[in-house]
Amino acid sequence: MLSLFIVSGLGVLAMIAEIFKFKKYVFPIVLGGLIGALVSIYMEWQHPASYPLFDNMIVFDRLALAFSGVILITAFFWFIFANDYFEEESNVVDHTALVLFALTGALMLTAYRNMTTLFLGIEIMSIPLYVLAASKKRYLASNEAGFKYLIMGSFASGFLLFGIALIYGATGSFDSEEIRQYLANSKGSVPSFFIAGVVMMLVAMCFKVSAAPFHFWAPDVYQGSPTVITALMSTIVKTAAFIAIIKLFMIGFGAMSGVWAGVLAVIIALSLIIANFSAAVQSNVKRMLAYSSISHTAFMLMVVLANVRTNASVSAILYYSLAYSLGSIAAFTVLYNVSRKGDESIDSFNGLAKRNPLLAACMAVAMLSLAGIPITSGFFAKYFVFTTMIGTSYKWLLILAVITSAVGVYYYFKLIIAMYFKTSETNEPVFFETSNKVVVVLTTLITLVIGFLPDLITGLFAY
Amino acid sequence: MINGISINMYMVLSAILFIIGAVGVMARRNSIIIFMCIELMLNAVNLLLVSFSTLHNDPKGQVFVFFIMAVAAAEVAVGLAILSMVYRNVKSIDTNLMSNLKN
Numbered sequence: 001m002l003s004l005f006i007v008s009g010l011g012v013l014a015m016i017a018e019i020f021k022f023k024k025y026v027f028p029i030v031l032g033g034l035i036g037a038l039v040s041i042y043m044e045w046q047h048p049a050s051y052p053l054f055d056n057m058i059v060f061d062r063l064a065l066a067f068s069g070v071i072l073i074t075a076f077f078w079f080i081f082a083n084d085y086f087e088e089e090s091n092v093v094d095h096t097a098l099v100l101f102a103l104t105g106a107l108m109l110t111a112y113r114n115m116t117t118l119f120l121g122i123e124i125m126s127i128p129l130y131v132l133a134a135s136k137k138r139y140l141a142s143n144e145a146g147f148k149y150l151i152m153g154s155f156a157s158g159f160l161l162f163g164i165a166l167i168y169g170a171t172g173s174f175d176s177e178e179i180r181q182y183l184a185n186s187k188g189s190v191p192s193f194f195i196a197g198v199v200m201m202l203v204a205m206c207f208k209v210s211a212a213p214f215h216f217w218a219p220d221v222y223q224g225s226p227t228v229i230t231a232l233m234s235t236i237v238k239t240a241a242f243i244a245i246i247k248l249f250m251i252g253f254g255a256m257s258g259v260w261a262g263v264l265a266v267i268i269a270l271s272l273i274i275a276n277f278s279a280a281v282q283s284n285v286k287r288m289l290a291y292s293s294i295s296h297t298a299f300m301l302m303v304v305l306a307n308v309r310t311n312a313s314v315s316a317i318l319y320y321s322l323a324y325s326l327g328s329i330a331a332f333t334v335l336y337n338v339s340r341k342g343d344e345s346i347d348s349f350n351g352l353a354k355r356n357p358l359l360a361a362c363m364a365v366a367m368l369s370l371a372g373i374p375i376t377s378g379f380f381a382k383y384f385v386f387t388t389m390i391g392t393s394y395k396w397l398l399i400l401a402v403i404t405s406a407v408g409v410y411y412y413f414k415l416i417i418a419m420y421f422k423t424s425e426t427n428e429p430v431f432f433e434t435s436n437k438v439v440v441v442l443t444t445l446i447t448l449v450i451g452f453l454p455d456l457i458t459g460l461f462a463y
Numbered sequence: 464m465i466n467g468i469s470i471n472m473y474m475v476l477s478a479i480l481f482i483i484g485a486v487g488v489m490a491r492r493n494s495i496i497i498f499m500c501i502e503l504m505l506n507a508v509n510l511l512l513v514s515f516s517t518l519h520n521d522p523k524g525q526v527f528v529f530f531i532m533a534v535a536a537a538e539v540a541v542g543l544a545i546l547s548m549v550y551r552n553v554k555s556i557d558t559n560l561m562s563n564l565k566n
């Protein structure tokens with residue numbers, strides 16, 4: 001609860017920094033505030049308030065707190081990484097404020113209980129991101145990315161709202177707990193427009209997390225946006241949208257999984273195939289990471305499909321989102337520094353192992369983690385997801401996931417091979433800001449630590 | 464029944480409006496018209512919410528409409544700002560010109 005207030009307060013503070021001339025102190029204040037928010041989450045974790053607040057609008061139970069923690073940890077590293085980029089821009093504090101407001105929306109999504117807060121959380125998170133995606137004003141690519149993101153985002157919101165309206169028509173309520181009660185009482189005989197509403201909400205949420213066949217905007221938007229914003233979109237936004245999906249489908253509509261499970265299985269299968277095979281042929285690293293994020297989406301959706309409301313599946317998705325977010329932050333930080341001159345192709349990584357041995361090693365660990373190779377956290381992330389799927393009737397999907405993961409290994413290793421076995425014209429090290437080095441090394445260390453000790457995360461929901 | 468008209472009619476009308484909006488977003492090439500179509504989609508939702516709200520005799524649906532209106536206004540404000548930025552760069556608002564992002 002307190003974390004939501006702290007983050008939105010920081011956003012307002014960052015906005016007035018320009019007027020009251022304390023621009024220089026915004027960065028330390030934001031980092032301090034984020035640490036404060038993390039501490040408050042830790043305190044609330046000890047005594048979780050599982051009762052809803054504000055007329056049943058939000059509830060900060062342990063599920064919400066755990067995911068808020070993942071989002072805030074990612075945001076903490078992201079701010080250290082992005083500080084360097086922001087300094088090159090003329091209006092630093094506006095960007096900071098926009099990111100903080102997007103973060104507020106993300107935290108709201110972890111804790112929503114009413115459809116109103118779901119809708120507002122998504123919009124509070126998305127609208128600042130439209131602006132941020134288009135924030136390189138003079139570059140047409142960035143404008144185009146912002147525009148496409150806006151159109152696709154509002155289009156998806158339209159579907160989400162139509163779904164909410166239909167569900168309201170059937171149940172007479174926006175409260176997800178009351179909708180669950182309604183489903184439990186109706187014993188399967190719900191009006192057909194209720195089912196249409198659920199499917200429309202599923203489509204809208206798949207747009208938001210960019211699952212195929214609703215993924216077509218993602219590669220363009222990821223490529224056109226400034227790299228730091230792409231990092232934000234593929235980590236924090238994804239985690240927040242996922243917790244929203246979990247709460248909506250596993251908890252809210254869990255009782256009628258027969259209706260949406262089939263649709264979701266097709267979406268997952270398409271995402272796995274399209275994302276992995278498209279990523280394999282990309283030469284632009286940002287675009288490749290965009291497709292890789294679509295395939296990770298498919299993996300996370302598998303937990304929703306399994307639809308077993310146990311602590312194991314909650315910790316599987318928690319672990320996955322943390323492992324994926326940290327790996328992505330490391331990868332995007334290295335990419336940002338390597339592509340400073342504008343070349344984002346795989347060839348720009350040639351010979352990085354000779355030029356920057358430490359950072360190349362960190363990048364290699366991040367790639368191994370995203371590919372799911374043992375001893376990194378990515379392996380256990382995939383392992384936990386697969387174990388939740390074992391008991392279900394979707395074993396064909398499991399086989400498909402393993403096969404497409406093998407394709408995934410191919411394109412992640414393309415980057416590692418470029419770094420270690422190819423030579424570049426210059427042996428000059430790529431310039432990295434100290435802050436960026438710290439981010440890359442720290443995220444890599446955490447990736448390895450939670451890879452060695454997965455109990456650290458899975459133990460949170462062990463009782 | 465609301466004023467002697469069955470609720471199904473209201474649902475059909477909003478569905479038609481919504482589909483016109485959705486098809487418009489996908490088919491039209493002028494950015495302003497695309498924005499108008501998105502507004503049409505959102506207003507179809509508003510109509511649906513208000514009619515259900517009257518049917519259930521429950522004000523929550525109408526309150527939700529206010530949220531949608533406020534958010535739609537914010538979205539269009541951002542959208543038009545991005546659009547004017549695009550116009551400054553290419554002197555056009557045709558979406559066919561926005562296809563530079565490819566591998």
